[in-house]
Structure formats: structure tokens, C-alpha cells
Amino acid sequence: MTFSFEIPLLVLLVTTAAGAILMKDLISSVFILGSYSFILALVWAWLGAVDVAFVEAVVGAGLATVFFLLTLFGIAPKDTQIRRPPPPLLALFGLPLLGLLLLYAMEDFPAFGDPRAQPSVHVSSDYLTNSLKDTETPNVVTAVLMDYRAFDTLIETAVIFTAGIACAMLLRSHRE
């Protein structure tokens, strides 16, 4: 039943990704990138990763688009029209070959949702069985992010703080 749903999503994903790369006008490119993020969010939701889908929809389709547009409005109009040279011959033949190699390597991956796959038997079963008992938090993703791996999230927060400070230092340096 899911088969009828995944093919159009993947076709749209590849189409929007190619469109964002091939566009001559950077502003159209940014809008197509926003729609790409939205379709990617649908793909995440279809895979069952609702938290990731939520972040992708809000950050990828919303906030990043606003940042890109503000940047584009801040530069000269002639810089938003770009000429793309034709790809070199090596890339034209080498990249499909690389894709074939990756598809060949994909044979060794465990099946999607396989409970006996290596990542599923390491610590995630512990998290799934104990998180409600340990933290009274039904959402396992929040429990893992905020409790079991709180160091990771703390440093992530520090990274985002640093990004804001770096933007302010670089872009507001005109002020005397």
C-alpha cells in the first residue's frame, strides 16, 4: 500500500533537487529549495521520524528560506543571476559510475526496519524499554536528546549560540 505513495514523493524530491541546482536565477532556486525541504519533511514523516520531519519543515522550509532571501536582497541584483558552465566530461561519466558503486554497496545494508540490524541491538532497545520508566517521558526522542545524551544537546546549543555571535561579529562590523 505504501508503494503507491513513495514513488511520487521520491520523484518530486529528485525533481526539486535538480531544479534548485539547474535554475539560472538564485531567488527561484531558493524557493525551489524550500519546496525540496518540505517534500523531504514528508519523506521523514513517512519513514516514521516525526521529530526530524518537524525540524526539517520549520528550519529547512521556513527559517533557512528567510535567511537565504534576506542575503539575496542584501547583494546586488546582477549577482543573483548566475551563468553555469557545462559540467566537465569527467564528472558527467564519473558521477553515474559512483552512483552505481553506491547502489552496489547498498546490498550489504540491513533491510529497513529490521529489528536484528546492528544499530537496533546496541543501545536503542535499552532506550525504548527504559525511557518511560526512567524519565516519565513518553516521547523517546526527547528523552534521548535531553536526558541520556544531554551533553550532545548542550554542545549543540553552544554551537548555535556561537553561530549567532559569529554572524553578528562578521555582518555588523560596519558600525562605528
Add this chain to the structure above:
Amino acid sequence: MIHASDSIIVRTMSALLIPLIQLFALYVLVFGQFGPGGGFVGGVMLGTSLILGILVFGPEAAPCRLARKVVHGDGLGLIIFAGIGGLCLIGGGEFLNYANLEIPWIESETRRRFLGIHLTQIGVAVDIAVTAISIVFSLALVDDRGETHV
């Protein structure tokens, strides 16, 4: 560089949507332990609602004046997050082990860990929201003469 929008459709829809976005952001933030979402998404949505207000109503209106005050809280979220980790140290445990949060009227360890997750999520949300608004100010509110209106 940003001017208030003239379109009455944009202004009316934004005035209707911004409170709804903020309400939904608070819902996502508070109920992040029971459904999808949490501090990160809630913070981004809180910041985005103010960014929408800045872009639509211009730099003289109330959202932008509020955002200018909000930007002074840069780093506050990080202090909340790390401070709760420090409170766990004071309680006699490891850094960020919420079971050692020293709160007198909460006895059970699981309840303390629940509360720790909740408070750190608020810290993350504050940090993300302030950073989003700060980056928009860095990008947009520099006019042609290179003067910043912050």
C-alpha cells in the same frame, strides 16, 4: 532596508497568524515530552513568529521593538541549560544528571528527570529563538550607508 508592507492582505493575515504561531510554538515546547517537537522546534517557531512580524510590519512597529529587547538575551538559554547541569552538581551528582536536581518538594527521581528535561528544553528554546532573531538583525537591518538600526 526592511520596509513595512503596504498590502492589507499580508498585514491582516500576519496579524491573525502571528499569535497562532506563537500559541502553537508554546504548545510544541510544553508538550514536547508527549508528542513530536520539543525545545528546538518550539524555539525556532517562536523566533520565526517575531521574524514574520519584523518583515511585515517594518522596523518601527511593535514586533521589531520587542525583538530588539529580546536580542539582549543572547546566551541566556545556554546559561539556563548549563545552569541546570550545575544544579545537578550541587545536588551531589554528575553534571546534567537530573536525578540529582535538588528540589525539596519533589521526591521521586523519575519526576526530577522529567522536570530536568522540561527546564533544559526551555533553555534550548530561548537560545534558538534569540539566535534566529539575532541572525536576521545581522543580515537585514544594515542599510545602504552601512549603519545598523539595532
